[in-house]
Amino acid sequence: MSLEDPDGTQVARPSGGRATDARRRSRRGLVIAAVVLVLFGSSGSVWWIASQARTPEQRASGAAAPPPSRITGKVSDQQLVERMELTGKVETASRTTITGVQPQGTNRAVVTALPAAAGKSLKAGAVVAEVSGRPVLLLPGRFPAYRDLKAGDKGPDVQQLQRALQPLYGTAVNGTYGAATVEAVRKLYVAAGYEAPAGQGPSTTGGSGSAPGTARTGGAAAGGGAAPRGGAETDGGTGAAGTGGASAPPARGADTPPAAGPAKPGEVLPAAEVAYVGTLPATVVQVTAAVGDAADKPLLVLGSGGRQVRAVLSADQRSRLRDLPADAVIRFGTGPYEGREGTLGSLDSSADDKNGDQQGKNAGQDGAASAGTSGAGTAGAGTAGAGNGNGGGSGSAGGRHEALFVPSGAEAAEGATQQIAVELRRSPKGSLTVPVSAVWTDLGGSSTVTVTEGGKERNIPVEVLFTHEGLSAVHALDGNLTAGRTVVLVRRGNPADSGSDSGSDSGSGEASGDGSGGASGGAGDR
Incomplete structure (x- = not known):
């Protein structure tokens, strides 16, 4: 494009002029758009303010009760x-x-x-x-050894020892403590792989104090030519193998004292070499x-007497279990006993109930209380601190139940872990x-429910x-x-036709529910 001077000559126009015009037009458009937005915003504000202006009649109408509903x-x-949901741990019934x-x-x-490793099951006669x-030989018994026993x-x-040896021999x-008992004790040691201690003839006092035990056999057992059976890791046995026929089987009649003569293996049972546990077999819980x-x-710690599940309780849970009906159902959930039923063995002792709170439903747990008697101060390999004798509970130290x-x-x-x-x-x-x-x-104190049918209501006492829940x-x-x-659960307003067959006001009163989830109800507005 060119321009013409007054004298008729043409002059070329700079090419940048067109860009400048475009920018001017763009700015003009933005200004116009901004003005339009401001106008619309102002109009909207005025409309909103006007919409909020209501007459007193309009406000009263809006505050009226909603239509009747229920x-x-x-x-x-x-x-x-x-139900009460608990989580417990499986353990042996006594420790x-x-x-x-x-x-x-x-x-x-x-x-x-220490031949008995954790988790191992031990029978009578085990080392x-x-x-x-x-x-230290394991035998079933209700109290620990308190003296060295010897012939006579x-x-x-002695009766406890004989009851423990009877199933074996x-x-x-x-x-x-006669000849038959001497022979049974000798076999007990042979089965374990040790030589039985020898005495000095029959006792004349019936007291303790006997000859010390001899060393462990390396080859033949005392009183027989065969090598001892089992070794230190034996779990007990009948002693049939390795006896070598040194003596005839003991008669089942009277156990007469042995005749005077040379000392014989089995005439002494040191208290230090026997440990009594209430129920066998026992499991090694911890070494x-x-x-x-x-x-x-x-x-080591032994567990015996079957299995039980120990659960920690709150004070309220303990109180609820204490009043548990005799026919209450206890079912095990997730865990090794899932789907099985059980019984409540015992509750622990609370701070104000020193004698405990036994429920008497231990399902035959045997002898754990006496097995838990402390062996301190005796000559035997004492059994100390059995955990829960015969299902009895431990103390609730520190408020723990x-x-x-x-x-x-x-x-x-x-x-x-076991759910209960x-x-x-x-x-x-x-x-x-x-x-x-x-x-x-x-x-x-009278409770009612309001039934509704065909638009009519009736209060029924319950x-x-x-x-x-x-x-x-x-x-x-x-x-x-x-x-x-x-x-009817909730009612708002007054129904046009309640049709109530009862003279009582179904909309007044207080929600029942033993204090759980109840709410007070106002007249005509549940």
């Missing part, structure tokens, strides 16, 4: 069950701690072998530990010592279940049995409440 629910004949004692004839009590080269001794400890139980340690301390549940069926691994569901209450047959907000209680188990007092009926 919320309803259904009556059910399903049983209402209240026994084995503590070593220095054998006679030795200078120090040193752990020289639980070796102290200074001598065995009499007493309840047919020993007569007569309370006298607390190591080879080379001093043996005058706990060596516990319950022991006894499962049915096979044993489970120690320490396994305890049925606290179940509504009886013939009762009904309604939402808790359907039950209203007047000032006199007895509230118990309430759980928003539902109430009720019993209709006049028989007119059945499953499937519609009940």
Whole structure:
């Protein structure tokens, strides 16, 4: 494009002029758009302010009560069950701690072998530990050894020994440490792989104090030519192998004292070489010592008497379990006993109940209390601190409460986690279940539910049995409440035609429910 000067000559126009014009037009458009937006915004503000301006009549109309309405629910004949959910740990029913004692004839009590590893099951005659080269033999019994026994001794400890040996060797139980008992003790040591201690003839005093035990056999057993059976890791046996026919089997009749003569193996049973546990077989729960340690301390912990599940409780849970009905159902959930039923063994002792709170439903746990008697101060390999004798509870130190549940069926691994569901209450047959907000209680304590049918309402008196998780188990007092009926839960306003067959005001009163989920209801507005 070119321009023409006044004198008629043409002059070229700069090319940048067109860009400048475009920018001017763009700015002009932006200004116009901004003005339009401001105008629209102002108009909208004016409209909103005008819309909020209402006359007193309009405000009064908006504050009026909403149209009459109600919320309803259904009556059910399903049983209402209240359960307590707990988590516990599987453990043996009783615990026994084995503590070593220095054998006679030795200078120090040193752990020289620990053949019983954690988790191992031990039978009668098993070697639980070796102290200074001598065995600690496991036998069933209700109290620990408190003296060295020798031929001619009499007493309840002799009877306990004979009862323990009877299933193994047919020993007569007569309370006298006679020839048959001597032979059975000898076989017990042979089966374990040790030589039985020899005595010095029959006892004339019946007291303790006997010759020290001899060293462990390396080849032949005392009194026989065959090598001993089993070794230190034996779990006990009948002793049939390795006896070498040194003596005839003991008669099942009277166990007469042995005749005078040379000392014989088995005439002495040192208290340091026997540990009694209430129920066998027992499981090694924990090994607390190591080879080379001093043996005058706990060596290992044994568990026996079946399995139980220990659960920690709150004070409220303990109170609920204390009042548990005899026919309450206890069912195990997730865990090794899933789907099985059990019983409540015991509750622990509370701070104000020093004697405990035994429930008497231990399902036959045997002898754990006496097995837990402390062996301190005796000459034997004492059993100390059995955990829960015969299902008894431990103390609730520091406000801690516990319950022991006894499962049915096979044993489970120690320490396994187990869920427990305890049925606290179940509504009886013939009762009904309604939402808790359907039950209203007047000032006199009478409870009613309001049923509705065909636009009409009727108040039906009920007895509230118990309430759980928003539902109430009720019993209709006049028989007119059945499953499937519609009940009023909440009402707003006054229905045009209530059609109530009762003179009481169904919209007044207080929601029942044993304090759970209930709310007060105002007249005409549930």
